[in-house]
Amino acid sequence: MPEPRFTANFPPECVAENKKLASKKLDASPNPKAKETREENSEKEEEDREDDQDENGLPKRKGARKKKLTSGRQERVKVRRQEANARERSRMHGLNDALESLRKVVPCYSKTQKLSKIETLRLAKNYIWALSETLSAGKRPDLLAFVQTLCKGLSQPTTNLVAGCLQLNARNFLTDHNGEASFSARPPYDAVYASYPGSETGTPTGHGCGGGTSTLDSAKPFRPYSYGGSYESFYENPSPECASPPFEGPLSPPINFNGIFSLKHEDPAAEYGKTCHYGMRYCPVPGRGSLGQTSMFAVSTDGHFPYDLHVRGQPYAAQDELNAAFHN
DNA sequence: TAGGCCATCTGGTCCT
DNA sequence: AGGACCAGATGGCCTA
Numbered sequence: 001m002p003e004p005r006f007t008a009n010f011p012p013e014c015v016a017e018n019k020k021l022a023s024k025k026l027d028a029s030p031n032p033k034a035k036e037t038r039e040e041n042s043e044k045e046e047e048d049r050e051d052d053q054d055e056n057g058l059p060k061r062k063g064a065r066k067k068k069l070t071s072g073r074q075e076r077v078k079v080r081r082q083e084a085n086a087r088e089r090s091r092m093h094g095l096n097d098a099l100e101s102l103r104k105v106v107p108c109y110s111k112t113q114k115l116s117k118i119e120t121l122r123l124a125k126n127y128i129w130a131l132s133e134t135l136s137a138g139k140r141p142d143l144l145a146f147v148q149t150l151c152k153g154l155s156q157p158t159t160n161l162v163a164g165c166l167q168l169n170a171r172n173f174l175t176d177h178n179g180e181a182s183f184s185a186r187p188p189y190d191a192v193y194a195s196y197p198g199s200e201t202g203t204p205t206g207h208g209c210g211g212g213t214s215t216l217d218s219a220k221p222f223r224p225y226s227y228g229g230s231y232e233s234f235y236e237n238p239s240p241e242c243a244s245p246p247f248e249g250p251l252s253p254p255i256n257f258n259g260i261f262s263l264k265h266e267d268p269a270a271e272y273g274k275t276c277h278y279g280m281r282y283c284p285v286p287g288r289g290s291l292g293q294t295s296m297f298a299v300s301t302d303g304h305f306p307y308d309l310h311v312r313g314q315p316y317a318a319q320d321e322l323n324a325a326f327h328n
Numbered sequence: 329t330a331g332g333c334c335a336t337c338t339g340g341t342c343c344t
Numbered sequence: 345a346g347g348a349c350c351a352g353a354t355g356g357c358c359t360a
Contacts, residue, residue, distance in 0.1 A: 081337090084346090088349090089337090091348075092336080096334095116332085116333060118333090
């Protein structure tokens with residue numbers, strides 16, 4: 001069964017516009033090489049036709065000879081090429097639109113400072129991982145570990161951006177005499193959430209990022225955060241390449257239900273997973289209590305992590321405001 | 329100025 | 345035949 005393919009259904013006027021654009025670009029192509037190639041090709045065809053004959057004018061080769069392109073046929077080929085170019089542009093625009101949509105739902109969306117395509121994909125993957133682990137753990141996540149998970153395999157600028165979203169920076173990380181990471185000061189978010197004792201992260205539970213050049217990576221390896229399973233073991237083998245290592249973790253997130261993220265555990269509530277999307281929702285309403293019908297978060301006032309995730313009424317540790325910070 | 333990122337063109341391949 | 349998809353090539357733009 002062939003995969004369904006993207007069907008270009010751009011309006012005719014768009015095609016016409018694209019044709020105009022294409023023909024303009026074809027003639028004054030910013031890519032001289034492309035024009036060169038086209039000329040080469042047409043020359044080659046001419047050569048082929050000539051090479052088909054020997055000095056006596058008899059055909060040298062057997063088999064189908066290339067049909068000589070009549071001017072009408074040439075025109076048609078040209079038009080088809082232009083249409084194909086227009087479709088290709090449209091297809092790539094669609095791809096970019098989808099990528100833009102993805103940018104909006106991963107942390108640190110900014111209209112002014114856009115993540116690159118590759119960084120968007122990496123961050124999205126990390127984000128899914130972090131959320132999945134949060135849900136599977138069923139407890140409040142460590143904020144730093146969460147951020148570090150997000151930063152896995154990201155380039156330093158992106159890592160800085162993500163960290164910056166939470167106003168984290170390298171000053172928060174120092175290495176103590178045992179080679180274990182510790183904090184020299186309260187992280188800024190601790191100041192913000194000073195009423196949450198759990199945000200005292202004097203005992204970091206994060207783990208090395210596998211990237212020594214990034215801000216968060218600059219610390220010595222942390223005690224591995226309890227991500228459990230393959231994910232943890234994976235992260236305990238950091239790549240020597242720090243800038244943008246190929247972060248190829250397990251192929252699928254730890255929790256997946258019918259293609260929709262859901263709970264790992266044998267829990268009747270997991271049935272909800274069939275119809276319910278778990279994860280961080282990006283409610284445009286910033287108010288805590290006004291997250292809407294589908295909101296899954298509520299603010300916890302009791303613990304070390306100031307956010308609770310509620311999945312259909314079930315409390316789970318979560319990060320409503322963390323997302324708000326990311327998506328400011 | 330080098331390197332990263334991106335848009336575009338292009339030809340090949342596969343599928344309908 | 346034609347469309348979708350893909351990867352390579354190329355040049356433009358931007359930034360450190």
